[in-house]
Amino acid sequence: MNNDLQERLSLLHYQPDEKWQHVTILDQTICRDCKNKQCLTFCPSGVFRENSQKKQSLLILYKQCVECGGCRLICDNIDFSYPKGGYGVTFLEG
């Protein structure tokens, strides 16, 4: 995993929702056959990650999502909604 990104994400404040995942994949079989996997590079907070065993399903690290909402536009197989009230990221510096 990209260390630069982990360093950046460590600066952010999160209130993670342990009970509900706000980014999901609708059909994992589509991902298994997907050649582009644009989600892996697109996401500015690296939410989508390939499993170390390549045949496994994608990992969704939704707790580090910065809620830009871009992923739902690059792939129809991604279901994105904002986290429930009170959860998710907070920006302090503008």
Add this chain to the structure above:
Amino acid sequence: MLKHWYQAKKPRKIGKYNNAHYDTSNRGKYDAIVVGAGPAGASAAYFMAKQGLTVLLLERGPFPGAKVCGGTSLISEHTHKLFPNFWDECPCERIVTQQAYWLMTEDSLLSTSFQSTNLAAAPYNHITVKRKLFYQWLVDKGMAVGVDIHFNHHVTEVLFENNQAVGVQVSPPQNCQFFANIIILADGANAMVGQRSGLVPRVSPQDLALYVKETIALPAKVIEERFNLLPGYGSLIGVLGYPTAGFNGTSSIHTFKDCINLNVGMAISDFAISGIRPYDLLDRIKKHPLIKPLLLGGTVLEYGAAVIPEGGYHAVPELVHPGLMILGDAGSLVNGTHGINLAMWSGFFAAQAANESKKSRDFSIEKLSLYRTLLDESFIMQDLKANAKIASLQRDLPYLFDLYSKIVNQTAFHVAKVYTMPKKAKRIFIFKKITSIQPLLKMASDIWKVLKVVKG
């Protein structure tokens, strides 16, 4: 591309969630509900409450501005007309006295910069602000005139009765409904509430840009030295070319009191097809030999990402529906670098329409269309219309920023460099250099296309 077009144009079923079995115990309590406490929503709430409407403002974050980031500046004149002498009360960072554009390549930087002490006197021109503090100030103004605000309330969809918007659904943990005659959606660039309710078509990834930012802390004195500023004054720099690695996009540097915001971004579709990781662009800029010294010794305070509508006039959806109005970024009311200001004005206009509606007890689309009329008559829609073709121009000429940054920097290099050849020979030499990058006819046609669009 066709897929995007189809999805953007696909008609949506309005009133999908028509359901008569609501808990209507809070019905009648509010004249208007505003979704989103950003500049659009907070302004609408303030101006409605000021005119005597009862207003409920719902925000999904724990405080105003919690869910958005990116360096920003207010356009002073626009803001001053809505909130006279706002600079006396609002938490401003720096008054901008230097506005610049930098055209960059890997090794060079051609700058067009304007700096003037005339910009340092009221009513100023641009003033940089931090989102959290500025949004809070706007919300506080609303609360002072009686706006009720609930934080941590995430609205998921609009509730309809016979296609008339009558309320909003809040997600768990509250899982409740609120009702009012007027619903205002100011939920930001993703416009999720409007989309889920079938009011706004799905945005095309070409019309929405993803920006990443870093806030870098530096002592105020160091910022002023490095940017050649008097104490308390600031720079606003747009950077084109190099930052977006060959694509059409922009980068910007905003100076705050004791930090700098570095932003960079381009269309979501460009990020997707190029496979460039958004934060890699930030690293790339920070390593540039001419940017590095500006940031030297700074510590990164915060990283973030957000989307901005860039579809322009043609991407503006239907803004008025029965009992409902769409404001600011949610309505794609962004014109180049102008966003917050248009958002606040759209809030102001929507408040006028809401007030007229309430007086006549008529919440139909005809009555609320006053909002659209006021927008159309104002600089907002007229300027958006004048710039309507910019989005398609950037699609037509995907090399525009990159190639021409290179050409002007090459030209500047050879003009600046002294050769041991006669001036006339040098001019021919430069001309040959430039036309070897882009053929003359192609260049002329590009320039013509750009001029046609800029002229409006």
